[in-house]
Amino acid sequence: MAEPLFQRLCIIGPGLIGSSILRLAKERGDIARVLVTHAQSETTRTRVAELGIADVVEADPSRAVAGCDGVILCVPVGAYAGVMAKIAQHLAPGCILTDAGSTKGSVVRDLLPLLPAGVHLVPGHPMAGTEFSGPDAGFATLFEGRYTILTPLPGCDPAAVETVAELWRRAGAMIETMDHATHDKVVAIVSHLPHLIAFTICGTADDLAEETKEAVLKFAASGFRDFTRIAASDIAMWRDIFLNNREALLEMLARFSEDAHALGRAVRYGQAEFIEDRIKRGRKVRRDLIERKQA
Template sequence: MTDSITASPAPLFRRLAIIGPGLIGSSILRRARQDGTIAARLVACDISPDVCRRVAELGLADEVEHDPLRAVADADCVILCVPVGAIAEVGAHILPAMKPGAILSEVGSTKLSILTAIAPALRPDVPFVPTHPMAGTEHSGPDAGFATLFDDRWCLLTPLPETPAAATDLIVEMWHRMGARTRIMDPAHHDRVCAIVSHLPHLLAFTICGTADDLADETRSEVLDFAASGFRDFTRIAASDPVMWRDIFLNNREALLEMLARFMEDAQAMARAIRWGDEEFIVDRIERGRHIRRSLIENRQA
């Protein structure tokens, strides 16, 4: 008797093009290269010659293109991994060069602004499936990526009402093969959720580090010398790419400002509790934070 051999699934795409092989883009390339069932051929494209050269040195793609129109011309799927503020512009530039039936996707962390800006350029014969992998580090560039970045992380999808279900299903399956969990979400709801779980924490981290930097010289030196784990956590977040986060803040301003106003009200309530010695209120807020942390651990998100 011979052992049965289970054949690997056929690649989802014959040719997958990644525009912007930074942290997310290069992690997609690494996972696709390692997995072997996501795409038969990988193409990377960036406007920076240095990035293209480094991608080639790392062997992340079968082809490295400086010209985005050449990169997407024969691709079955194109994923835009550029900063949020550039997604619509780059998408509008490449859409005329994409072949009918190819899928356009992106990985921006805001959705309403992207959908509004790119809408005039969309083609009915090129399905658009926006996504947002909820994964990342404070590092950037092609060296920052790694194949396991998306393992057990959520990828949120916000397909348009007119997007064919088959196209959405292909992108869902791609992210499953990347190791991610997926959920389909309304774009406006997506932006509000991300404002509280991602954008507001980054805003607070940048602000706290700025406050520390504005202190008198002798106090600032003590902050750097004696930083405790809580402050170190803030500095890790604050080390994130400034251009990327500038674009995120400006493109999700309404949802972010709403969540910031809520936070400021809650911070004032905590300040009043501390001022007046309201121990019950303080303990309740701390316990709620502990509960959220336990929930994240149980959900494998910490």
């Protein structure tokens, strides 16, 4: 077995993502010698202790991170600033601070100002998840075959970046590195805007269901059904994602709206060629995804 990457690793927030990291670290043994976790809720702490997926379950976040050479924030991104205010002064020199949040510009905004000298910040985003949440929802293979994107700042210690990359490699993930602004645009279009659209169209349909005596829900065909699948997601997590990737999300909503209205206008004026061209483009993107084995 390879040497563990960390002597003492702290997972802040043992929910779907956090408890999955704990599980795989317990199973493999080459992630950390000692696994510490902190949850705000006593119910979650009790449950994590019962599950036996951490060596130490700590109620106080500052005690949880003390003496750790690795800390991973796995709470909703809206909670980062509050958590950082509590832990920043207790982070050990040389510690690697990373996270699993879906927005990355907000991480720099919320963590960097309080970052002690000698602590390495390596923002990360494992692109994996399910529609379930909480410590019981996690599983050790959650990250296998999925991408994890790292967005280190210029000048960050390359050894710290490599340690975080190796953690995700051992979790079975494929690693990509990019700047946080590009990350936030990419996830805005591939994930955040589709969720905004899915939440919205469910509401639009629900309003219409009252007018059509529920016929809408009865006949939810394949198109609509696929949209509702991604609408069944965690409320706090998605609220925080929307609020913390505001600029990129609003930019993508604006681009999408322009394009949707251009297609709507073609429908209004019967411009068959324009419509065919858009449909062809959708099929092309679908084909590209299939060729990349992402579909």
